[in-house]
Amino acid sequence: MTARSSTDASRVIPEATVARLPVYLRALTALADSGIRTCSSEDLAGAAGVNSAKLRKDLSYLGSYGTRGVGYDVDYLRYQIAREIGVTQDWPVVIVGIGNLGHALANFSGFRSRGFRVVALLDADPALVGQTVAGVQVRPFADLEETVRTNDVAIGVIATPAVAAQDVADRMVATGITSILNFAPAVLAVPEGVDVRKVDLSIELQILAYHEQRKANGAESAAVAVETDGGAA
Amino acid sequence: MTARSSTDASRVIPEATVARLPVYLRALTALADSGIRTCSSEDLAGAAGVNSAKLRKDLSYLGSYGTRGVGYDVDYLRYQIAREIGVTQDWPVVIVGIGNLGHALANFSGFRSRGFRVVALLDADPALVGQTVAGVQVRPFADLEETVRTNDVAIGVIATPAVAAQDVADRMVATGITSILNFAPAVLAVPEGVDVRKVDLSIELQILAYHEQRKANGAESAAVAVETDGGAA
DNA sequence: CCGGTTTTGTTCTCACGTTCACAAACTCCT
DNA sequence: AGGAGTTTGTGAACGTGAGAACAAAACCGG
Numbered sequence: 001m002t003a004r005s006s007t008d009a010s011r012v013i014p015e016a017t018v019a020r021l022p023v024y025l026r027a028l029t030a031l032a033d034s035g036i037r038t039c040s041s042e043d044l045a046g047a048a049g050v051n052s053a054k055l056r057k058d059l060s061y062l063g064s065y066g067t068r069g070v071g072y073d074v075d076y077l078r079y080q081i082a083r084e085i086g087v088t089q090d091w092p093v094v095i096v097g098i099g100n101l102g103h104a105l106a107n108f109s110g111f112r113s114r115g116f117r118v119v120a121l122l123d124a125d126p127a128l129v130g131q132t133v134a135g136v137q138v139r140p141f142a143d144l145e146e147t148v149r150t151n152d153v154a155i156g157v158i159a160t161p162a163v164a165a166q167d168v169a170d171r172m173v174a175t176g177i178t179s180i181l182n183f184a185p186a187v188l189a190v191p192e193g194v195d196v197r198k199v200d201l202s203i204e205l206q207i208l209a210y211h212e213q214r215k216a217n218g219a220e221s222a223a224v225a226v227e228t229d230g231g232a233a
Numbered sequence: 234m235t236a237r238s239s240t241d242a243s244r245v246i247p248e249a250t251v252a253r254l255p256v257y258l259r260a261l262t263a264l265a266d267s268g269i270r271t272c273s274s275e276d277l278a279g280a281a282g283v284n285s286a287k288l289r290k291d292l293s294y295l296g297s298y299g300t301r302g303v304g305y306d307v308d309y310l311r312y313q314i315a316r317e318i319g320v321t322q323d324w325p326v327v328i329v330g331i332g333n334l335g336h337a338l339a340n341f342s343g344f345r346s347r348g349f350r351v352v353a354l355l356d357a358d359p360a361l362v363g364q365t366v367a368g369v370q371v372r373p374f375a376d377l378e379e380t381v382r383t384n385d386v387a388i389g390v391i392a393t394p395a396v397a398a399q400d401v402a403d404r405m406v407a408t409g410i411t412s413i414l415n416f417a418p419a420v421l422a423v424p425e426g427v428d429v430r431k432v433d434l435s436i437e438l439q440i441l442a443y444h445e446q447r448k449a450n451g452a453e454s455a456a457v458a459v460e461t462d463g464g465a466a
Numbered sequence: 467c468c469g470g471t472t473t474t475g476t477t478c479t480c481a482c483g484t485t486c487a488c489a490a491a492c493t494c495c496t
Numbered sequence: 497a498g499g500a501g502t503t504t505g506t507g508a509a510c511g512t513g514a515g516a517a518c519a520a521a522a523c524c525g526g
Binding site for chain 2: 022023025049086089099103104110111179180185187189200204205206207209210
């Protein structure tokens with residue numbers, strides 16, 4: 001016998017599905033804003049850019065929230081996904097590193113609208129401390145612990161240069177942060193139980209470059225192949 | 234018989250591997266900067282934060298660039314990976330949408346250092362046009378086509394609000410761009426042959442929130458379980 | 467020159483994720 | 497009430513990726 005929370009926590013949702021739920025949530029919000037009350041899996045899949053079978057399977061991990069022959073109630077499904085992800089509650093967030101990127105993140109409107117609240121902006125540079133960014137005053141990095149404890153922060157964002165990232169991560173973990181979103185181009189080592197997600201611009205570009213080069217090479221090879229075939233024929 | 238480029242283009246590199254190659258490249262650069270000339274798969278795997286077996290398998294898709302009993306020559310392997318990804322050449326890039334995020338991207342130093350060159354910053358807002366950001370003058374969005382053709386641009390970055398993203402993508406595709414990095418929180422529809430990668434801050438945060446909530450629920454459930462067991466005992 | 471040691475490259479197995487296909491279940495119309 | 501038409505939820509097949517394990521190949525010391 002296992003104890004279960006009210007939402008039946010025994011259900012394990014595959015990681016790939018978790019990564020898509022926010023997309024569905026956004027698509028549902030868009031549909032709701034257009035005044036649409038009900039949608040089929042086909043509709044929603046189209047709006048989210050995925051296969052409808054995949055969408056249905058993803059949703060099935062949450063429960064049976066649709067009606068056969070009808071589809072899904074937009075508002076109801078939206079609430080269920082939001083609850084599952086945890087965005088019905090408010091998540092306090094600290095951002096460390098208020099350079100160009102930190103500025104952009106602090107000003108990002110999607111934070112507030114999706115249940116995330118920036119409770120502190122921290123930077124090691126004394127020249128930045130005291131400035132106000134997006135209505136929040138930048139404080140010294142040393143205030144991390146106090147900020148985290150006072151606001152019960154679980155999520156930290158690292159927007160520092162790469163060299164500082166591991167150090168910041170260590171300090172975050174030490175203060176009790178258990179989820180880190182890392183924008184610094186560095187591999188972070190964290191203890192078991194701490195989640196790290198990384199967002200890396202240059203890696204994304206390099207992946208695109210690889211495929212781009214491949215397209216070019218492919219075209220070249222194809223051209224060569226045509227020539228060769230022509231010669232052989 | 235199939236025509237092959239000089240790099241033996243018939244080899245198909247799994248997508249998961251492609252996504253890790255830039256990480257290896259970065260780790261190798263760090264090792265080279267530390268004056269290390271040779272490293273084992275174990276060393277490199279540690280620096281890149283992956284399993285050594287996975288690393289070796291990934292590298293094996295490129296060819297046999299290691300020496301058994303010795304390891305890999307750092308500079309040689311670095312060059313091979315760089316060539317495979319395509320960062321030995323220069324990739325011109327245009328950025329559309331020069332808001333907070335666009336600013337940060339334009340100033341991002343990792344661009345230049347990894348073979349990407351920002352050839353134009355475009356924005357639809359007349360108030361921004363003419364300003365200089367990171368040494369490049371912001372031009373009207375209407376200049377997209379001219380810029381792309383003149384500089385032979387293949388990669389475009391979208392940093393606009395969500396509502397404008399699809400329109401920008403359509404225009405990019407029309408001018409011949411075949412790789413798009415999308416920072417706007419919107420699902421883009423593009424024709425076959427065009428690659429899109431998306432970077433979405435709020436999705437990443439929501440994924441973290443889900444796991445965070447799960448940790449909290451798990452702890453709660455565990456606590457309940459202990460109580461229950463205690464009561465039963 | 468040869469056995470021992472190290473480390474790569476590769477094979478095999480397992481787990482995960484995607485997609486197809488279809489039965490179950492619901493609505494609507496007659 | 498009953499049959500036709502929709503649409504969900506899910507079982508099964510398939511493909512991709514991860515990790516363990518090991519044989520092949522290089523170096524080293526005597």
